[in-house]
Amino acid sequence: MQALVLEQSSGETIATVKHLPDDSLPPGDVTVDIDWSGINYKDALAIAGKGKIIRQFPMVPGIDFAGRVESSSDARFQRGQSVLLTGWGVGENHWGGLAERARVKADWLVPMLQGLDARKAMIVGTAGFTAMLCVMALEEGGVTPEDGEVLVTGASGGVGSTAVALLNALGYRVVAVSGRASTHDYLHQLGASEVLPRSAFSERSRPLEKQRWAAAIDTVGGEVLASVLAQTRYNGVVAACGLAGGTDLPTSVMPFILRNVRLQGIDSVMTPVARRHLAWKRLQQALPATFYQQATTEISLAEAADAAEKLLNNQLTGRTLVRIR
Ligand code: NDP
Numbered sequence: 001m002q003a004l005v006l007e008q009s010s011g012e013t014i015a016t017v018k019h020l021p022d023d024s025l026p027p028g029d030v031t032v033d034i035d036w037s038g039i040n041y042k043d044a045l046a047i048a049g050k051g052k053i054i055r056q057f058p059m060v061p062g063i064d065f066a067g068r069v070e071s072s073s074d075a076r077f078q079r080g081q082s083v084l085l086t087g088w089g090v091g092e093n094h095w096g097g098l099a100e101r102a103r104v105k106a107d108w109l110v111p112m113l114q115g116l117d118a119r120k121a122m123i124v125g126t127a128g129f130t131a132m133l134c135v136m137a138l139e140e141g142g143v144t145p146e147d148g149e150v151l152v153t154g155a156s157g158g159v160g161s162t163a164v165a166l167l168n169a170l171g172y173r174v175v176a177v178s179g180r181a182s183t184h185d186y187l188h189q190l191g192a193s194e195v196l197p198r199s200a201f202s203e204r205s206r207p208l209e210k211q212r213w214a215a216a217i218d219t220v221g222g223e224v225l226a227s228v229l230a231q232t233r234y235n236g237v238v239a240a241c242g243l244a245g246g247t248d249l250p251t252s253v254m255p256f257i258l259r260n261v262r263l264q265g266i267d268s269v270m271t272p273v274a275r276r277h278l279a280w281k282r283l284q285q286a287l288p289a290t291f292y293q294q295a296t297t298e299i300s301l302a303e304a305a306d307a308a309e310k311l312l313n314n315q316l317t318g319r320t321l322v323r324i325r
Contacts, residue, residue, distance in 0.1 A: 003099030013049025037097035065097025066118035074106035082112035127158025141237030148214035156183035222246030
């Protein structure tokens with residue numbers, strides 16, 4: 001099988017497409033012939049050898065994939081069945097989706113939903129799945145479309161663009177924050193009613209600012225998240241899932257203790273199985289057909305390393321799909 005293999009040489013991570021024997025796959029209950037994978041922010045960090053994502057080498061990266069069951073020792077999965085996978089440490093500490101085949105635990109797989117196929121599932125991918133978990137967190141915090149505008153930061157990335165499309169489809173008025181003027185048309189097409197420059201959120205904010213947002217989905221962290229919290233309205237909910245702008249959070253307790261603001265963390269990797277299925281069902285129901293046409297760049301396995309670098313340099317928009325076969 002062909003696979004993107006990460007190895008280490010003198011402390012540097014080297015990414016090469018290699019031919020590997022099938023018996024080199026790790027143990028697992030189900031072997032999957034992969035049709036599509038994607039490049040997520042975490043994949044880009046792993047391939048570039050940044051962020052200490054990979055600790056054991058050689059490693060096949062790829063934190064999500066979709067394909068067909070080649071063989072299974074678990075009664076829940078039959079040969080030929082379409083499946084998808086996100087998270088569980090696959091592509092980090094267990095060989096992942098940037099390969100023609102993967103062998104994984106049956107518990108990690110989600111049967112393909114009706115209305116989706118492998119390509120569509122990977123257009124959504126970990127990024128879109130995370131966006132849905134963020135939306136669910138806002139809903140569980142009691143936020144409704146009547147409450148006011150919802151802000152999405154890092155809006156033209158994978159998580160952000162799916163969050164914009166989802167919120168718009170669910171009836172929310174969405175304001176997008178993007179660092180690139182070139183993405184504004186794209187964000188309006190996805191359903192943003194307004195696009196604000198990242199620079200408006202990058203200055204150190206006062207502990208409390210004018211109340212503007214009923215809720216927010218933040219993929220960026222750092223000063224941007226601090227500004228968002230300071231501008232969130234009384235009883236608002238902020239779902240924080242990312243660190244594209246940094247891991248610090250230079251804020252104060254003021255938004256929490258004076259405005260009842262809720263900061264909800266989001267992790268997609270270890271999401272329990274029942275919530276995973278619910279999130280995928282909601283994605284399948286909510287995303288409009290146009291989303292699958294708007295938000296995608298397609299590349300081959302050989303182009304994955306180059307795409308990873310571009311993603312980290314903020315030169316990609318939306319989801320980057322890897323066609324495996
Ligand atoms: P992308 O690279 O596709 O998107 C990130 C976006 O953030 C960019 O498109 C850009 O948007 C913005 N951005 C980039 N650099 C900076 C910067 N220095 N300062 C502020 N904003 C910046 O990544 P993903 O959408 O795949 O992931 C987004 C974040 O969410 C990542 O940090 C990722 O690790 C995290 N994540 C977390 C998950 C979880 O389970 N918690 C799961 C999936 C992702 P623009 O140009 O529009 O400003």
